[in-house]
Every structure is written in C-alpha cells, then in structure tokens.
Amino acid sequence: MFPSLSYLHSHMGFCGTIKNSPSDFIVVEIDAQGQSVGQSRNDFSEIPGEQRSSGKCNHKKPRLDPQKLRLEDGGNEEFTSSLDQQSGPEEILKFAREDEDCSALSAGDGEWEKDGILESLLNTAANESLNQFACDIKDTWNSEAERTGPSELSLGAIVDKKQRACLHSAIRQKFPFLITVTKNREIVVKPNIDYKELRRLVSEEEADNFFRYLDAKRENSKFTFKPDPDKEHRKAVHHFVNQRCGKLVETKSFSVADSVAGSQSVVITVRFREKTFRLRKRRPSESRDKQDEYTAFTLRKENLETFEAIGYLSSELGVLPSDFSYSGIKDKKAITYQAMVVKKVAPERLKEIGSAVEKKGISVSNIHPVQQPLRLGQLTGNRFEITVRDLKRQTRDSAASPKERILEAIENVKTGGFINYYGPQRFGQWQSVQTDQIGLALLNNEMVKAVKLFFTPEELDDPVNRAKKHFFQTEDAKGTLALLPEYKIRERSLLRALNRYGVTQEGCARGWLSIPHSMRIFYVHAYCSKIWNEAASYRLETYGSKVIEGDLVFSEERGREHLPLSDRVRVISAEEEAANAYAVHQVVLPMVGHSILYPKNKVGQWYRERLGRDGLQECKFRVSALQLNVPGCYRQLVKYPRNVSYRLPENRDVDGKMEASFCSEQSASLHISFDLDASCYATVCLREIMKCDL
Structure with a gap:
C-alpha cells in the first residue's frame, strides 16, 4: 500500500490477502446515534449480529451565509441558476465551527436600532474595541497599506442565542465591511474581504447598502446598483455577485430611463432566490407539509465507488448528483451499507427504481421521508467485517507458529492502536494518476493540467x-x-x-465548477491527506512515541469536553514533556490549510519545507476561481479499533495440523471485525496488524 510509511508496533506480523471478492470486505456505517445503518433490515445476510458503538454528533441545520457560497455562472446579464449543493469536508476534526446564530432571525424583522443594540449587549470596553477595529480596517484599506494589527477581534462569549443573533445583525448592519462568526458562543469579528473586492467595482455607498441588503434577507426584496452604461463593467459586477453569493441571490440587467441624461441606461438588480426562504426555520405545521422534500434511504452497493453509485441513481431518477447527500465515502471493492438522502424525490419514486439499479450492484431500502439532508462527517464511524485469505508467515519468520503471530499482532493493535494514516482509497489505489496529483494542480491554480490529469x-x-x-x-x-x-x-x-468554454484556463475552471462542491474539494483534501501521511511518518521517525515539547496535543482536561476539538488543541511545554503529562494517542497533526497551528518543533519546519517542494510555500489554501476554501483541521496520530473480534480455523485432531495448512494450497483464513471512528481506514488498521502492505 504505502511501503515508505512507518509502523507503530514491533511485532513480526504475517502475510495474507484482502478483497479477493467484495464479500470479503463488508462495511456498515454507524450513524450519529451509534446505530448500524440498516440494522433494522432482516435481509442483510452479510452483516453479523448487532454491534453498537458509542459516539455523539451534533446535528446542525443548513445555514445560509453570504460569505461561504459557491460560484454560479454569471456575467451573462440574465438570471442564473444553481445546480450545486455545498457540502462540508468529511474530516472529523473541523478547525472552525460556526453555529446558526446569524440566520436565527426571520426575514422582515424590521430595521435594527444598531447603536442601541450594541450598547445594550456590549460593555463600553468591547464597544470601543469594536469601533477601533472597524476604523483600523477601513484606514488600512483606504491607504492600501499592509495590515499590521490583529486579523480578528473577539467580543467574548454570549450565552443567549437570540442575543447573539441580534449582535451579529447589528454589527453587520453598522459595519457592512465586517463579518461575524460564532465559535463556541464567542462572537468573533473579521474583515469582509468580499466587501473589499466589491468596493473596487462600485461606490462605498453601494457596497455598504448591498451587504446590508444581503444580511437582512428580506423576502421579496430587491437591491439595485446605480445606472451603469459600461457593459464590460456590468459583466464584472454580475460575475462578482454570482461568484460570491450566487446560491443566495440572482442578478439581471434592466433598461431604465435616465432622468439626468434624458436617455436610457442600464442597471443591475439583485433579488433573493426563492429557495433561500424555504430553508428558513419553519413552524411545525409547515415542516410536516414539506417533509417529503427529502427522502432518506440505506444504500447497499457492491464493487462501486460512492460517486459511481450516485451517478447511476441520479440518472435513473432524473435528478442531479448534487441532490444526494451522505455522511461519508465508502470503499469501492467491498459491500457497503450507508445512509443517504436525496431531495426532490418522493419515497414512492425511489422504490420504483429498485429493480433497475440492482443489476448495477446497487440496492435501496429503509426508504422514508426526512426534513433535511445529511452532512459529511455526520456519523460515529463504520463497522468492518473482513476476511483475510491465504495466511502465511512473513518470509523472514520461522520462529513462532502462525497462530501465535496472528494473536500477538491483533492484541498489540487492539491495546496499543495504529498510526492513523489515510488509506489508499483516498488516493485512487491502482490508478495511473492519483487524486492527490489533481488536488495539487488545483491548489497551484493549474486548471488545464488538473483537467488533463483527470x-x-x-x-x-x-x-x-x-x-x-x-x-x-x-x-x-x-x-x-x-x-x-x-x-x-x-x-x-x-x-x-x-x-x-474551451480547454483554456477559464474554460477548465468553469468545467470544475460544473461538478458538485463536495467532489471538487475531494481532490484538494486528497493532497492534504498525502501531506498528513508523510508528516505522521516523519514525526514518528524523528521522535518516536514520546510526546515532546512543541507537539500539538488533544487536551482531555475536565470541563473542556463540550468544546470543539480544534479548541482543545494546545502546544506541549518543556515542563509537560519532562512530566510525561500526555500520551501519544493525544498527539494531533494538522491537515494543512489557512487557519491551522503547526507544531513548534522539527515537525512544523518539515511542513513548511514539504509544501515549498510542491510550490505551495505562499499558498493561502483558497482557490477563489473554484470557491474552494480549506481552513485545515487536526487529526489524531494514533487511533484504536473498538469491539474487536476474530476467528481462526480451529486446530484439528493432531497438534500442528493447522500450521501445515498455512503453507499449503488450501491456506487458512482469518475472519476479523472491528469498529473504527469516522475518517479512519480499516486497510490501515490491518496493515499495522499484519505488517504487510496490502
């Protein structure tokens, strides 16, 4: 699999093969409540007895934020339409988590008493800090000087959600060139870079009013820019609006009478898309009426990629691939069971296509209406049932019996864990061009090269x-x-x-934009995963399993359990190293991105040098042309399998008979099952057990 990567344990291991057939590798998703997906069905003959694992996942409803919306086709001076659904990254350790405060207030709540709100919710010192921060941002932009002050301002924690929502809106209305986010109830204020870009195209007054209009989100409201006779300039404004917030609004040019010039002129009018308001929080009666908007089901697929299965289903149902949502991507050469949700399809329609997709290795079951889509990472983990065939000793091993080697290896990993590498599925195993190569080309803004690789x-x-x-x-x-x-x-x-659009830089960028966001960012995440794998090997080769000064660790301090994992990451001090205050399973390494903290030791320097070799030393991990934003996250260096069980052929009448079978043509098989957390790979766990690249 990855011969250059390290091992955690020193046992000898053994040889064998996996995935001789899809039925040798069965994956069952464990949902956010710890239940095996599809376990209520009675026809899952491959799935063993009921297995449950603990874990919680906070459900969050989709939110609309004009700062995080995808690029739509724009600049053609007609209303544009969205074909795409945005999904978050599949990592389990997201760097920044924002709550729904900014969208908690319904449209038409009236003008805000901005100063009164700010004075009532913020103390004098916080108000002064906010005003000074806003002034500094404006002064820096106006002078076009490089900013030297802090990049964000914290206003402290506000417990009440409605108060946070009021504060979000009041700040954005008073200072439309700022954005606000919530991190664990703490309000954080940042410069609105989109405002700065728009300000280059229109007046300050228009930019202010446009972003106030976006934040207010009043149903059936419109915003009109000033008359503009320059068609190329209008196209630039169209493109900007649709690029930055095309999922929220749509634009169109209209001819109007210019009373000053006594002639016709053209204005750009912006309006909210109708679907924007369908996503707002509904009353219970409204929710029941809309319940059939999404249909959930269990997808069983055999020897298919998740994207391939979605392709078959979307073709049969006549919907877009982006209409499907799921919690994670499953193995190809396997039988897998996972939860999936499709929008704009009634349960009855989904049932009708059952026989049509079965010949493709797909079946759907447990079909029922739900109220919202799934999110990537919205699962506890996966249950694996694996058969390892053709068991043999390692070529250099003749000292112990194969059975002893197997039992030793499994127990070592069960109690000591395994290095949490990304598995070969992440990179397109056996393909001549792997997904991380495409991701690197996208990060380097080499759109044509990325298409050629694809x-x-x-x-x-x-x-x-x-x-x-x-x-x-x-x-x-x-x-x-x-x-x-x-x-x-x-x-x-x-x-x-x-x-x-042609096979040009611009045409290829538009081509990438034509596929769903979750698929586009998959390639970038693959590159980030490759760097993580290499960093993990370097960390262990350099420092071993000892936690040393400068490492990043996952703190398990009492009272901090409710915090997002990213807020529980800290740097180890020399005193903590000397006291052996942390264990290796608490060490985390960053997945590269624009908002991560690097280790304060040789590993941090390694990251910078490694990115430099790929030409990414100045990379901001934002591909604006594709609306890809990679903040980064943290991943634990060592993970443990749970609920491990295994079965070997029993010895026959004569001792040693089983050992002979390991070397014969009819080799023995190992049947092993275990649970892994989300984003962990069974092939990686098996690699550590067997000490054999699979």
Whole structure:
C-alpha cells in the first residue's frame, strides 16, 4: 500500500490477502446515534449480529451565509441558476465551527436600532474595541497599506442565542465591511474581504447598502446598483455577485430611463432566490407539509465507488448528483451499507427504481421521508467485517507458529492502536494518476493540467478509458461526450462545460465548477491527506512515541469536553514533556490549510519545507476561481479499533495440523471485525496488524 510509511508496533506480523471478492470486505456505517445503518433490515445476510458503538454528533441545520457560497455562472446579464449543493469536508476534526446564530432571525424583522443594540449587549470596553477595529480596517484599506494589527477581534462569549443573533445583525448592519462568526458562543469579528473586492467595482455607498441588503434577507426584496452604461463593467459586477453569493441571490440587467441624461441606461438588480426562504426555520405545521422534500434511504452497493453509485441513481431518477447527500465515502471493492438522502424525490419514486439499479450492484431500502439532508462527517464511524485469505508467515519468520503471530499482532493493535494514516482509497489505489496529483494542480491554480490529469486513461480497453483516451489525444470534448457512458456524471458535466468554454484556463475552471462542491474539494483534501501521511511518518521517525515539547496535543482536561476539538488543541511545554503529562494517542497533526497551528518543533519546519517542494510555500489554501476554501483541521496520530473480534480455523485432531495448512494450497483464513471512528481506514488498521502492505 504505502511501503515508505512507518509502523507503530514491533511485532513480526504475517502475510495474507484482502478483497479477493467484495464479500470479503463488508462495511456498515454507524450513524450519529451509534446505530448500524440498516440494522433494522432482516435481509442483510452479510452483516453479523448487532454491534453498537458509542459516539455523539451534533446535528446542525443548513445555514445560509453570504460569505461561504459557491460560484454560479454569471456575467451573462440574465438570471442564473444553481445546480450545486455545498457540502462540508468529511474530516472529523473541523478547525472552525460556526453555529446558526446569524440566520436565527426571520426575514422582515424590521430595521435594527444598531447603536442601541450594541450598547445594550456590549460593555463600553468591547464597544470601543469594536469601533477601533472597524476604523483600523477601513484606514488600512483606504491607504492600501499592509495590515499590521490583529486579523480578528473577539467580543467574548454570549450565552443567549437570540442575543447573539441580534449582535451579529447589528454589527453587520453598522459595519457592512465586517463579518461575524460564532465559535463556541464567542462572537468573533473579521474583515469582509468580499466587501473589499466589491468596493473596487462600485461606490462605498453601494457596497455598504448591498451587504446590508444581503444580511437582512428580506423576502421579496430587491437591491439595485446605480445606472451603469459600461457593459464590460456590468459583466464584472454580475460575475462578482454570482461568484460570491450566487446560491443566495440572482442578478439581471434592466433598461431604465435616465432622468439626468434624458436617455436610457442600464442597471443591475439583485433579488433573493426563492429557495433561500424555504430553508428558513419553519413552524411545525409547515415542516410536516414539506417533509417529503427529502427522502432518506440505506444504500447497499457492491464493487462501486460512492460517486459511481450516485451517478447511476441520479440518472435513473432524473435528478442531479448534487441532490444526494451522505455522511461519508465508502470503499469501492467491498459491500457497503450507508445512509443517504436525496431531495426532490418522493419515497414512492425511489422504490420504483429498485429493480433497475440492482443489476448495477446497487440496492435501496429503509426508504422514508426526512426534513433535511445529511452532512459529511455526520456519523460515529463504520463497522468492518473482513476476511483475510491465504495466511502465511512473513518470509523472514520461522520462529513462532502462525497462530501465535496472528494473536500477538491483533492484541498489540487492539491495546496499543495504529498510526492513523489515510488509506489508499483516498488516493485512487491502482490508478495511473492519483487524486492527490489533481488536488495539487488545483491548489497551484493549474486548471488545464488538473483537467488533463483527470482524463488520463488507464491501460484498460473499456468504454470509459476509450473515451478518456480520445479526449487526452484530441481535446475534443463534444466527441468524448458521445463516447462516454451516461452514468459517468462527473466526467460528462466537466466535458459539457469544456465544450462550451474551451480547454483554456477559464474554460477548465468553469468545467470544475460544473461538478458538485463536495467532489471538487475531494481532490484538494486528497493532497492534504498525502501531506498528513508523510508528516505522521516523519514525526514518528524523528521522535518516536514520546510526546515532546512543541507537539500539538488533544487536551482531555475536565470541563473542556463540550468544546470543539480544534479548541482543545494546545502546544506541549518543556515542563509537560519532562512530566510525561500526555500520551501519544493525544498527539494531533494538522491537515494543512489557512487557519491551522503547526507544531513548534522539527515537525512544523518539515511542513513548511514539504509544501515549498510542491510550490505551495505562499499558498493561502483558497482557490477563489473554484470557491474552494480549506481552513485545515487536526487529526489524531494514533487511533484504536473498538469491539474487536476474530476467528481462526480451529486446530484439528493432531497438534500442528493447522500450521501445515498455512503453507499449503488450501491456506487458512482469518475472519476479523472491528469498529473504527469516522475518517479512519480499516486497510490501515490491518496493515499495522499484519505488517504487510496490502
């Protein structure tokens, strides 16, 4: 799998093969309540007896934030439409977590008494700090000098959610060039970079009023920019608005009479999309009426990628791939069970396609209406049932019996854990171009290179690779579309955009924007995962299992359990190292991004040098052309399997008979099952057990 990566334990291990067939590798998702997905079904013959694991996940409703919305096609002076649903990263350790305060107030709540609100909710010192921070931001922007002050301002914790919502709105209305977020009930104020960009296109008054309009979110309201006779300038404004907040609003140009010039002029009008207000919190009676907007089901797939399965389902149902939401991406060469939600499809319609998708290795069950989609990471973990076949000793091992080696290895990992590497599935195992290479090209803003890598064919003679080969050799997007199977949704979406806009930097950027956000960012996350794997190996090779000064650790201090994991990360001091205050399982390493803290030792320097080798020493981990924002997160260095059980063939009548079978053609098999937390890989756990690259 990854020969260069380290091992945690010193046992000898053993050899064997996994995934000889999909039924050798069964994955059952464990939902946020700790229940195995689909465990209520009685036809899951592959799933063993009921297994439960503990874990909690906070459910959060989708929120609309104009600072975090995706790019839509814009600049064509007509109302644009959204084809995409945004999903968050699948990591379990998100760096920054914002609550729903900013959208807690319904539209039409009236003008805010801004100063009165701020005075009533903030003390004098906080008010003065806020005003000074706002003035400093404006002065820096006006002088175009490089900012030297703090990049954000904390106003402290406010317990009451309604008060936080009032404060959010009051600050944004008084200072539209600022944004506010909540981190564990603490209000944090930051500069609004989008405001700064818009200010280059329109007057300060227009920019102020536009962002106040966005924040107010009043149903059926409109905002109109001043008359603008310059078509190219109008296109730039269209593009900006649709790029920054195209999922929230839509734009259109209208001709109006210019009373001053006595002629016709053109204005850009902005209005909220109708769906914006459907996502607001509803009364219980309204929720019941809208309950069939989303349909949940259990997806069973065999020998298919998650994206492939979604492609088949969306084609049969006549909906977009972005209409599906899920908690995590599952293995391809396996039988997997996972929860999924599709919008705009009634339960009855989903039941109708059952027989049509079965021949593709897909089945759907446990179909029922729900009120909201799933989020990536909205799960406790996964249950794995694995058969390891062709068991043999390591070639250098002749001292102990194979059974002793197996029992020793499993017990070591059960009690001592394994290095929490990302598995080969993350990178496209066995592919000539791996997903992290595409992610690196996107981070370097090499859009054409990323497309070429995406369409690099494998050495297989099948319709998909024949189509990829045609594009790779000719760049003929239209001809490739005719050759590509219908279920290849990502490839077809990208090709349609390339056919329309050309295989240029701009055309390829539009092509990437045509596929769902969760798929776009998947490639960037793959690159970040590769760097994490290498960092983990460097950390263990340099310092071993001892927690040393400068390490980042996951604090388990009493009273801090309710905090997001990112807020529980701290740097180890020399005194703590000497006192052995922390264990290796508490050490975390950062997934690279724009808002992470690096270790304060050799590992931190390694990160900087490693990114420099890929040309990312100045990378901000934001790809504005694709609306990709990578804040980063933290991942625990060592993880433990839970609920471990295993079974070996029993010895027969004569002692030693079983050992002989390990070397015979009819080799013994190991049946092992365990639970892992979300974002952990069973292949990585097995690699540590077996000391064998799979």
